[in-house]
Amino acid sequence: MSIGGHYASVGLVGDRIDIPLFPLVAREYTYHGSFWGNYNDLTEVMALASQGKIRHTVKIINLDQVNETLDLLWTGNVVGRAVIKF
Structure with missing residues:
Protein backbone atom coordinates (compact mmCIF):
# COMPACT_ATOMS: atom_id res chain seq x y z
CA MET A 1 0.00 0.00 0.00
CA SER A 2 1.38 3.39 -0.92
CA ILE A 3 1.55 6.53 1.18
CA GLY A 4 -0.71 9.42 0.38
CA GLY A 5 -4.17 9.39 -1.10
CA HIS A 6 -7.62 10.87 -0.83
CA TYR A 7 -10.91 9.48 0.37
CA ALA A 8 -14.07 11.36 -0.50
CA SER A 9 -17.55 10.89 0.90
CA VAL A 10 -20.12 12.18 -1.51
CA GLY A 11 -23.55 12.89 -0.09
CA LEU A 12 -24.95 12.16 3.31
CA VAL A 13 -25.57 8.59 4.41
CA GLY A 14 -26.30 9.12 8.05
CA ASP A 15 -25.14 11.46 10.75
CA ARG A 16 -21.90 9.80 11.86
CA ILE A 17 -18.81 8.03 10.56
CA ASP A 18 -16.10 6.31 12.59
CA ILE A 19 -12.63 6.42 11.07
CA PRO A 20 -9.56 5.01 12.81
CA LEU A 21 -7.13 7.90 13.17
CA PHE A 22 -3.77 6.12 13.13
CA PRO A 23 -3.98 4.61 9.59
CA LEU A 24 -5.24 7.94 8.28
CA VAL A 25 -2.28 9.85 9.73
CA ALA A 26 0.39 7.16 9.28
CA ARG A 27 -0.37 6.75 5.58
CA GLU A 28 -0.85 10.51 5.05
CA TYR A 29 -4.37 10.09 3.70
CA THR A 30 -6.77 12.99 3.26
CA TYR A 31 -10.46 12.56 3.99
CA HIS A 32 -13.01 15.08 2.83
CA GLY A 33 -16.72 15.23 2.24
CA SER A 34 -18.87 16.72 -0.44
CA PHE A 35 -22.49 17.61 0.16
CA TRP A 36 -24.41 19.84 -2.17
CA GLY A 37 -27.87 20.21 -3.58
CA ASN A 38 -31.08 18.51 -2.67
CA TYR A 39 -33.48 15.98 -4.18
CA ASN A 40 -34.81 18.50 -6.72
CA ASP A 41 -31.27 19.34 -7.86
CA LEU A 42 -30.53 15.64 -8.28
CA THR A 43 -33.74 15.14 -10.29
CA GLU A 44 -32.82 18.02 -12.60
CA VAL A 45 -29.28 16.71 -13.13
CA MET A 46 -30.55 13.21 -13.88
CA ALA A 47 -33.05 14.64 -16.40
CA LEU A 48 -30.27 16.56 -18.14
CA ALA A 49 -28.13 13.42 -18.24
CA SER A 50 -30.94 11.33 -19.72
CA GLN A 51 -31.40 13.99 -22.43
CA GLY A 52 -27.72 13.73 -23.31
CA LYS A 53 -27.01 17.29 -22.20
CA ILE A 54 -24.21 16.34 -19.81
CA ARG A 55 -20.99 15.14 -21.37
Missing part, protein backbone atom coordinates in the same frame (compact mmCIF):
# COMPACT_ATOMS: atom_id res chain seq x y z
CA HIS A 56 -18.57 13.01 -19.43
CA THR A 57 -15.56 10.83 -20.07
CA VAL A 58 -15.38 7.39 -18.51
CA LYS A 59 -12.57 4.97 -19.23
CA ILE A 60 -13.70 1.43 -18.42
CA ILE A 61 -10.83 -0.88 -17.57
CA ASN A 62 -10.52 -4.56 -16.74
CA LEU A 63 -9.00 -5.77 -13.51
CA ASP A 64 -5.78 -6.75 -15.30
CA GLN A 65 -5.32 -3.11 -16.41
CA VAL A 66 -5.33 -1.69 -12.87
CA ASN A 67 -1.56 -1.22 -12.52
CA GLU A 68 -1.23 0.42 -15.93
CA THR A 69 -4.15 2.74 -15.15
CA LEU A 70 -2.72 3.62 -11.73
CA ASP A 71 0.48 4.67 -13.52
CA LEU A 72 -1.60 6.87 -15.84
CA LEU A 73 -3.42 8.38 -12.83
CA TRP A 74 -0.10 9.02 -11.08
CA THR A 75 1.20 10.98 -14.07
CA GLY A 76 -2.08 12.84 -14.60
CA ASN A 77 -2.85 11.14 -17.89
CA VAL A 78 -6.43 10.02 -17.23
CA VAL A 79 -9.16 12.35 -18.45
CA GLY A 80 -12.45 11.99 -16.61
CA ARG A 81 -13.00 8.84 -14.56
CA ALA A 82 -11.49 5.38 -14.70
CA VAL A 83 -13.91 2.61 -13.69
CA ILE A 84 -12.90 -0.99 -13.06
CA LYS A 85 -15.25 -3.56 -14.60
CA PHE A 86 -14.92 -7.06 -13.15
Whole structure:
Protein backbone atom coordinates (compact mmCIF):
# COMPACT_ATOMS: atom_id res chain seq x y z
CA MET A 1 0.00 0.00 0.00
CA SER A 2 1.38 3.39 -0.92
CA ILE A 3 1.55 6.53 1.18
CA GLY A 4 -0.71 9.42 0.38
CA GLY A 5 -4.17 9.39 -1.10
CA HIS A 6 -7.62 10.87 -0.83
CA TYR A 7 -10.91 9.48 0.37
CA ALA A 8 -14.07 11.36 -0.50
CA SER A 9 -17.55 10.89 0.90
CA VAL A 10 -20.12 12.18 -1.51
CA GLY A 11 -23.55 12.89 -0.09
CA LEU A 12 -24.95 12.16 3.31
CA VAL A 13 -25.57 8.59 4.41
CA GLY A 14 -26.30 9.12 8.05
CA ASP A 15 -25.14 11.46 10.75
CA ARG A 16 -21.90 9.80 11.86
CA ILE A 17 -18.81 8.03 10.56
CA ASP A 18 -16.10 6.31 12.59
CA ILE A 19 -12.63 6.42 11.07
CA PRO A 20 -9.56 5.01 12.81
CA LEU A 21 -7.13 7.90 13.17
CA PHE A 22 -3.77 6.12 13.13
CA PRO A 23 -3.98 4.61 9.59
CA LEU A 24 -5.24 7.94 8.28
CA VAL A 25 -2.28 9.85 9.73
CA ALA A 26 0.39 7.16 9.28
CA ARG A 27 -0.37 6.75 5.58
CA GLU A 28 -0.85 10.51 5.05
CA TYR A 29 -4.37 10.09 3.70
CA THR A 30 -6.77 12.99 3.26
CA TYR A 31 -10.46 12.56 3.99
CA HIS A 32 -13.01 15.08 2.83
CA GLY A 33 -16.72 15.23 2.24
CA SER A 34 -18.87 16.72 -0.44
CA PHE A 35 -22.49 17.61 0.16
CA TRP A 36 -24.41 19.84 -2.17
CA GLY A 37 -27.87 20.21 -3.58
CA ASN A 38 -31.08 18.51 -2.67
CA TYR A 39 -33.48 15.98 -4.18
CA ASN A 40 -34.81 18.50 -6.72
CA ASP A 41 -31.27 19.34 -7.86
CA LEU A 42 -30.53 15.64 -8.28
CA THR A 43 -33.74 15.14 -10.29
CA GLU A 44 -32.82 18.02 -12.60
CA VAL A 45 -29.28 16.71 -13.13
CA MET A 46 -30.55 13.21 -13.88
CA ALA A 47 -33.05 14.64 -16.40
CA LEU A 48 -30.27 16.56 -18.14
CA ALA A 49 -28.13 13.42 -18.24
CA SER A 50 -30.94 11.33 -19.72
CA GLN A 51 -31.40 13.99 -22.43
CA GLY A 52 -27.72 13.73 -23.31
CA LYS A 53 -27.01 17.29 -22.20
CA ILE A 54 -24.21 16.34 -19.81
CA ARG A 55 -20.99 15.14 -21.37
CA HIS A 56 -18.57 13.01 -19.43
CA THR A 57 -15.56 10.83 -20.07
CA VAL A 58 -15.38 7.39 -18.51
CA LYS A 59 -12.57 4.97 -19.23
CA ILE A 60 -13.70 1.43 -18.42
CA ILE A 61 -10.83 -0.88 -17.57
CA ASN A 62 -10.52 -4.56 -16.74
CA LEU A 63 -9.00 -5.77 -13.51
CA ASP A 64 -5.78 -6.75 -15.30
CA GLN A 65 -5.32 -3.11 -16.41
CA VAL A 66 -5.33 -1.69 -12.87
CA ASN A 67 -1.56 -1.22 -12.52
CA GLU A 68 -1.23 0.42 -15.93
CA THR A 69 -4.15 2.74 -15.15
CA LEU A 70 -2.72 3.62 -11.73
CA ASP A 71 0.48 4.67 -13.52
CA LEU A 72 -1.60 6.87 -15.84
CA LEU A 73 -3.42 8.38 -12.83
CA TRP A 74 -0.10 9.02 -11.08
CA THR A 75 1.20 10.98 -14.07
CA GLY A 76 -2.08 12.84 -14.60
CA ASN A 77 -2.85 11.14 -17.89
CA VAL A 78 -6.43 10.02 -17.23
CA VAL A 79 -9.16 12.35 -18.45
CA GLY A 80 -12.45 11.99 -16.61
CA ARG A 81 -13.00 8.84 -14.56
CA ALA A 82 -11.49 5.38 -14.70
CA VAL A 83 -13.91 2.61 -13.69
CA ILE A 84 -12.90 -0.99 -13.06
CA LYS A 85 -15.25 -3.56 -14.60
CA PHE A 86 -14.92 -7.06 -13.15
